[in-house]
Amino acid sequence: MSVELSETTLRYGDGPVVLDGLTESIQPGEFVALLGASGCGKSSLLNVLAGLLEPTGGSVEVPDDGAAFMFQDPTLLPWLTAQDNVELALRLAGVPRAERSGRARELIDLVQLGHARTKKPHEMSGGMRQRVALARALAQRRRLLLMDEPFAALDAITRDMLHEELRAIWQRTGMTIVFVTHNVREAIRLAGRILVLSSHPGRVIDTRTITDDFRADPARAAALAAELTDVLRKEQFKHEHLDR
Amino acid sequence: MSTLIDERSRTGPDPEGAIAPPARSSASRPRRGALARAWSKAAPPLAAVVVLVSLWQIAAWASPMRDDLFPGPGAVLATAGRVVGDGTLPSAAATSLWRGLSGFAVALVIATPLALALAHAPWLRRAVGPLVSALQVLPSVAWVPAAIIVFGLTDATIYAVILLGAIPSIVNGLLAGIDMIPGQYRALSHVLGARRLQHILLVELPAALPGYVSGLRQGWAFSWRSLMAAELIAVGGSLGLGVGSLLQRGRDLADLGLVALIILVILAIGIVVELLVFAPWERRLLAGRGLSPKGADA
Numbered sequence: 001m002s003v004e005l006s007e008t009t010l011r012y013g014d015g016p017v018v019l020d021g022l023t024e025s026i027q028p029g030e031f032v033a034l035l036g037a038s039g040c041g042k043s044s045l046l047n048v049l050a051g052l053l054e055p056t057g058g059s060v061e062v063p064d065d066g067a068a069f070m071f072q073d074p075t076l077l078p079w080l081t082a083q084d085n086v087e088l089a090l091r092l093a094g095v096p097r098a099e100r101s102g103r104a105r106e107l108i109d110l111v112q113l114g115h116a117r118t119k120k121p122h123e124m125s126g127g128m129r130q131r132v133a134l135a136r137a138l139a140q141r142r143r144l145l146l147m148d149e150p151f152a153a154l155d156a157i158t159r160d161m162l163h164e165e166l167r168a169i170w171q172r173t174g175m176t177i178v179f180v181t182h183n184v185r186e187a188i189r190l191a192g193r194i195l196v197l198s199s200h201p202g203r204v205i206d207t208r209t210i211t212d213d214f215r216a217d218p219a220r221a222a223a224l225a226a227e228l229t230d231v232l233r234k235e236q237f238k239h240e241h242l243d244r
Numbered sequence: 245m246s247t248l249i250d251e252r253s254r255t256g257p258d259p260e261g262a263i264a265p266p267a268r269s270s271a272s273r274p275r276r277g278a279l280a281r282a283w284s285k286a287a288p289p290l291a292a293v294v295v296l297v298s299l300w301q302i303a304a305w306a307s308p309m310r311d312d313l314f315p316g317p318g319a320v321l322a323t324a325g326r327v328v329g330d331g332t333l334p335s336a337a338a339t340s341l342w343r344g345l346s347g348f349a350v351a352l353v354i355a356t357p358l359a360l361a362l363a364h365a366p367w368l369r370r371a372v373g374p375l376v377s378a379l380q381v382l383p384s385v386a387w388v389p390a391a392i393i394v395f396g397l398t399d400a401t402i403y404a405v406i407l408l409g410a411i412p413s414i415v416n417g418l419l420a421g422i423d424m425i426p427g428q429y430r431a432l433s434h435v436l437g438a439r440r441l442q443h444i445l446l447v448e449l450p451a452a453l454p455g456y457v458s459g460l461r462q463g464w465a466f467s468w469r470s471l472m473a474a475e476l477i478a479v480g481g482s483l484g485l486g487v488g489s490l491l492q493r494g495r496d497l498a499d500l501g502l503v504a505l506i507i508l509v510i511l512a513i514g515i516v517v518e519l520l521v522f523a524p525w526e527r528r529l530l531a532g533r534g535l536s537p538k539g540a541d542a
């Protein structure tokens with residue numbers, strides 16, 4: 001089952017229109033990156049896809065088992081350790097008690113946090129918390145995974161490692177991933193398709209499809225990165241002038 | 245140069261090594277200074293007590309009043325020896341403590357689901373919430389005559405007054421705790437696929453625990469106060485003798501030494517439960533979430 005947005009519109013109360021008639025179709029097993037300036041409505045769009053917000057207009061279709069969601073803010077439960085935060089997700093996903101501990105262990109190891117299993121969120125760094133949140137999102141085993149700037153607080157080496165892991169998981173499971181990022185090169189590296197959002201109101205202003213051949217060619221990838229950065233810069237520039 | 249590389253290669257592959265030292269040192273620090281810190285915390289209030297008792301003694305010596313109208317610390321101590329010796333005070337203290345704690349426990353069992361119901365049914369909260377807050381303001385001694393009329397001079401009267409005193413503050417504490425839960429937790433529960441009851445038990449209640457504990461703490465204070473009011477007024481019938489009843493007996497006998505002693509005992513029991521149960525519980529709870537204010541135990 002795919003994700004279908006048709007003329008999806010979102011406003012918060014009487015505020016300005018945040019998402020303006022988005023029509024987009026995401027196929028099962030696609031890896032889509034959302035690029036856009038801060039405040040353009042990327043998190044809002046993920047919230048609509050997760051069923052946390054009702055669109056003000058238009059319709060949204062998502063797989064009926066819902067979506068796994070990795071929030072922009074890690075939102076770990078402060079009274080639970082890293083391990084227990086992941087186990088909670090497994091429990092709520094209906095994983096039998098006997099399997100939870102082992103599976104949570106594997107996921108924590110996957111995000112390179114084996115040494116911090118018993119730490120509480122306040123004893124972890126921002127990047128560590130984000131990785132626990134990633135492990136928890138993977139614990140949900142949904143067909144649709146929404147990720148809101150999941151790697152924003154990580155150092156380059158850890159991020160590289162997790163990029164590899166995420167690609168591998170995606171290829172292995174065939175899940176659909178919608179991934180928000182500010183990092184153009186990250187989007188090119190991971191996604192099969194990139195959607196660029198404008199702001200005020202949010203619309204898709206650019207769509208790029210990225211093949212593996214394309215990704216393998218550093219020169220073309222770098223050229224695309226430069227091009228998309230330019231698109232984003234123009235968009236932001238327009239706003240700096242509109243805002244005044 | 246070579247030492248630099250050595251340093252790096254030693255700490256590099258073992259991330260645990262880099263994280264462990266602060267944890268180890270913070271664990272050993274309180275142990276080393278525990279006595280000194282306990283002393284520095286206990287010394288000022290102890291000094292204040294010593295000064296007050298001394299002033300009391302001096303005033304008693306200097307006072308032209310008769311000793312039974314203005315007993316000094318020595319006289320109160322003698323009274324204490326008498327009522328402890330004949331077993332009156334220990335049995336009354338045990339009776340009161342049992343009533344206070346069991347009444348508090350029943351209040352807890354009633355107040356918790358009530359607060360959850362109020363938190364989850366907005367119309368119920370609009371209807372009953374103001375009433376609960378109003379009850380919290382009403383001094384529970386006001387219930388005593390009504391309780392005596394309804395239940396007579398029985399334990400039921402005592403418990404009714406305790407419940408009416410303690411339940412509102414526990415309800416309001418838990419409600420406040422639930423109100424302060426970040427809205428994002430609800431989103432998390434939704435995304436994780438939690439059913440309503442799972443959300444309440446696994447997310448909401450633990451998240452509200454700090455507010456709940458401070459509500460319980462206040463609930464205990466209210467239980468204890470209500471109990472004393474009830475025992476003071478409701479004496480006789482099938483009622484066992486509590487500390488509050490001893491206060492009344494002291495009044496009947498015009499025994500100011502006994503009255504002063506009982507006031508001190510009531511105060512002491514309230515403080516001891518607070519210090520032994522609620523203060524450590526709250527501290528541990530907050531520390532477990534990294535919430536303990538840094539200067540709290542300095």
Ligand SMILES: Nc1ncnc2c1ncn2[C@@H]1O[C@H](COP(=O)(O)OP(=O)(O)OP(=O)(O)O)[C@@H](O)[C@H]1O
Pocket residue numbers: 012015018036037038039040041042043044045072
């Ligand atoms: N709960 C809310 N109530 C009112 N307005 C909101 C709310 N949440 C977001 N907005 C507004 O909607 C717009 C889009 O916000 P959103 O969080 O979706 O942006 P974003 O693209 O995720 O930004 P960033 O990259 O900084 O995370 C912003 O203008 C914001 O002010």
Ligand SMILES: [Mg+2]
Pocket residue numbers: 042043044072148
């Ligand atoms: Mg966002």
